Amino acid sequence: MEKKEKVSVKICVGTACFVQGGADLLLYQDFLDPVVLAGCDIQGVSCIGGCKDDAMQVRPPYVEIAGQVFGEMTQEKLCKLLQEAIHA
Numbered sequence: 001m002e003k004k005e006k007v008s009v010k011i012c013v014g015t016a017c018f019v020q021g022g023a024d025l026l027l028y029q030d031f032l033d034p035v036v037l038a039g040c041d042i043q044g045v046s047c048i049g050g051c052k053d054d055a056m057q058v059r060p061p062y063v064e065i066a067g068q069v070f071g072e073m074t075q076e077k078l079c080k081l082l083q084e085a086i087h088a
């Protein structure tokens, strides 16, 4: 069976994101399911650009999942999105 590639996940730890809830997302090892953790390559990165994009309709904190940027991220939302991403 072919090994599935891990889903790339970048949690923004830039100031705008960090102060608006990004810090909570960095506790991901506490709230994500072990299966999700095993299927994702999660990194903290400084500013992924969402806070500087006037076209962005949602507010920080931002997380990039498989190249797509999502805003107003919460622990619950991240759990749900990553569950979907690893099964995609």
Ligand code: FES
Binding pocket: 012, 013, 014, 015, 016, 017, 018, 046, 047, 048, 049, 050, 051, 052, 060, 062
């Ligand atoms: S600080 Fe997070 S996108 Fe800029």
